[in-house]
Amino acid sequence: FRARFGVERNGENLLADGVYSKNSEIKDGYPEFTMQMLMDLGWDGDLTAEERASIDAVAGPETNWKTDLSGGIQRVAIKHECAPFGNAKARALVWNFPDPVPLHREPLYTNRRDLVEDYPTYEDKTFWRVPTLYESIQKKDFSKDFPIILTSGRLVEYEGGGDETRSNPWLAELQQDMFIEVNPRDANNMNIRDGKDVWVSRPEGARIKVKAMVTERVGEGVAFMPFHFGGHLEGKDLRDKYPKGSDPYVLGESTNTVQTYGYDSVTQMQETKCTLCSIMPA
Structure with a gap:
């Protein structure tokens, strides 16, 4: 090591x-x-x-x-058959992290209010002079108005922000629409039909318009969106904003628009894997 x-x-x-x-x-x-x-x-x-x-x-x-x-x-x-970076022990105790041994902490936006007391987030902090909120958000219950757990991830056809791969005609043909995966039971309860447009909203106010994919790939109460799309904002197509010839073949809403406030306490990366949303027919 x-x-x-x-x-x-x-x-x-x-x-x-x-x-x-x-x-x-x-x-x-x-x-x-x-x-x-x-x-x-x-x-x-x-x-x-x-x-x-x-x-x-x-x-x-x-x-x-x-x-x-x-x-x-x-x-x-x-x-001399040595490693330039040294030869040390594995580091199991990360003493300069907030949790030297990893602990489960409930997301800032969680519908499991019964777990917040046992697995609370951090106190509000200031990192490099930047105030960062944790506890003051988690203490509020958003789950009644935003009951669906929202997560995001990668598609095989695209990667990263997707600008490059959505500019590839062969890959763009395979994934032409931004979408959200919804469990059949949730879709039935929310009057959502496969392939139809829906509005996805977050507790902080923004919303996006995407296609619904009704599928059992996600469990009840959970929704999934890919993170490779851009070029639409809250239902508006922004293709005319691109410099001539630079717009990808496929545009779509960015899932980041409806991801919520939250930052990893170590890397300061945004929290895009565990938040809440509401979904309704467009």
């Missing part, structure tokens, strides 16, 4: 104990490689004059394998 987190913590060794890669000349754990480490091992003589000059120009002995523009530190470490 990479030695990214130092060599010890609270007096405990974080480097590997007596294990190493095959043919490694260091028969134990070791930190990330630096120029100083090469010098201490006597391996700096394996550097070329050009590599050494480049390393000196960066930070001299403090240059590490990640900042070495010449690649010399990496090359020499690998020559």
